Amino acid sequence: MMTQRSLLAGALALMMSFCLTVQAAEPDMAEVRRLAREPVETILSGAPVARISAAAYWKTVRGSPKPVVVVFYANQDQQSRHLATLVRYLALEFSESVVFYGYPVTAGATADPNALAALRKRYGVTRVPATLFYDNDHGKMELEKRDYSVPSLIEYRTPRPLLWNIYYQTTRKYIRENILD
16 A cells, blocks of 8 residues: 555655756756867757758758758867857757758858848848757748848857856757747
């Protein structure tokens, strides 16, 4: 016969095991900080983040059977490196249901104004780094918000190390609720 005490103890044990599982899944912040000092290409290597170019962009994005996340970056830019750490961990977690692409804008730290003008014209990207989320829930690829020139989650474009985990958790929630809906 189950007593109230044993039920409570069982529920508490289950809740603690869930909390430990969630904590174990959290990225190691020392590793995140270490990675953030590397170039974006190094950060994304080994993660399921493919490269995409202007020539293949629309064919690749529109032809994907899964939702797509495209990250525009400057390889040596500090903000791009911070974003790349976030994208790395998101790609590792969601690669079965979301396709991640990196769009290298420049090998240096700053994008040429002409390159930015071309990105603005082609994709609505006004600065680098930038992230565009595409969703194909209705059988076609479309931007989450059709009338914007920057990604809908502007605050996630450059997560600082101090708030990195908050960005990570919030973006995970956004992907689950809005892209994988």
